[in-house]
Amino acid sequence: MDSMTRPRPPFLHRVTTRHGKMVWYVRPGVGARKRIRLRSEFGTEEFRAEYEAALSGAPRQTKGAPPSGTLAWLIERYREVPAWMTLSPATRRQRENIFKHVLRSAGCTPYKAITRAMIVAGRDRRSNTPAQAKHFIQTMRGLFGWAMEAQLVTVDPTAGVKKPKQKKNGGFPIWTTDEVERYEQRWPLGTKERVWLDVLLYTGLRRGDAVTLGKQHVRNGVATLRTEKSQGEITVTLPILPVLRGTLDAGPVGDLAFICGDRGKPLTKESFGNLFRKAVRAAEIEGKSAHGLRKVGAVRAAEAGATVPELEAIFGWRGGRMASLYTEAADRRRLSIGGMEKLANSERTSMDAPLHKVRPPGRKSK
Secondary structure (H helix, E strand, O other), X not given: OHHHOOOOOOOEEEEEOOOOOEEEEEOOOOOOOOOEEEOOOOOOHHHHHHHHHHHHOOOOOOOOOOOOOEHHHHHHHHOOOHHHHOOOHHHHHHHHHHHHHHHHHHOOOEHHHOOHHHHHHHHHHOOOOHHHHHHHHHHHHHHHHHHHHOOOOOOOOOOOOOOOOXXXXXXXXXXXXXXXXXXXXXXXXXXXXXXXXXXXXXXXXXXXHHOOOOHHHEEOOEEXXXXXXXXXXXXXXXXXXXXXXXXXXXXXXXXXXXXXXXXXXXXXXXXXXXHHHHHHHHOOOOOOOHHHHHHHHHHHHHHOOOOHHHHHHHHOOOXXXXXXXXXXXXXXXXXXXXXXXXXXXXXXXXXXXXOOOOOOOOOOOO
16 A cells, blocks of 8 residues: 555554564554564555554454454454444344355455445345345445444445335234134143243233243333333333233243243243244144234234324334324224114115106096
8 A cells, every 4th residue: 555655654663584574563652662563464455454453552353353354354343333232132143144144255355345236236136035135234234334433434335225125915914813712722721832822912022022021020010121122222011911910820930031941941032933833833823923913912902992102102113103004904994894884774774766756646647
């Protein structure tokens, strides 16, 4: 890099060894005794990164660590900053999965060489699974958004790249009353599988929050819990309904979480999802998930007249969009039923009009 040769940056010294090899050192600060050797080739981006790290006192790159200036190096730095650490554990796991594939294909690429075309190509390679393509865009946007703030890049290659359009299929299918009854028959009170169902059904919590709900969250019959998806910014307050109280009393429940596995051990969000699917299949129910039970609760509350603010308080939503979907659907159902009743009443009370005029008696037709 010419900018590092004329003039030579401060505190950078060149030494020729007795074997005739040229070596570069940084002696940070006037009068500093300790000097730091730079091992990258002079004039490269890696050399500049080592030089700046030596001046700032940043930890030296350990053996086996990714070379400075690569995309792998940038991802490692991203994992150390608040922008990453404040993400929810579920979001970090999701993005780590994306990074695993990105590092495999482009980890050695200089991060400053990543272009918008590369991001678009990465999205399009995942086009068969639109959800994965969307997560890829979100992950890379988070990475380069932080890099822009840290002034590590001057151009965000994710800017303007659109997320793939996903088919509107109504999302997770909602459970029917018959399916809930079938599950209850297969898993009666006193089984851990019944606890799983009723915690989900009578709290409306997401799977990641349901597995953490326990005795410590309940005071005077009311559960208070900070939600995982909102990074703890939203607190939901839920009364423990009598039907759920009866299920919890019958158990079995864990010491710190109502939902538990064998021997009362707590479950992660992922392991609970797998076990719950097995319990659902054992009840001869196909294609239904834990999230579908959350939708049952939302539908029931909306049809009972719950308002948008009330639904948001129960289910931890914000912005009104999600809650409005349920209230609007409930309103349409009520209006449809009311309209059909009016139509039926109208048909019973109306009289058929005569098809022909009736002549008064005694008059002859002309």
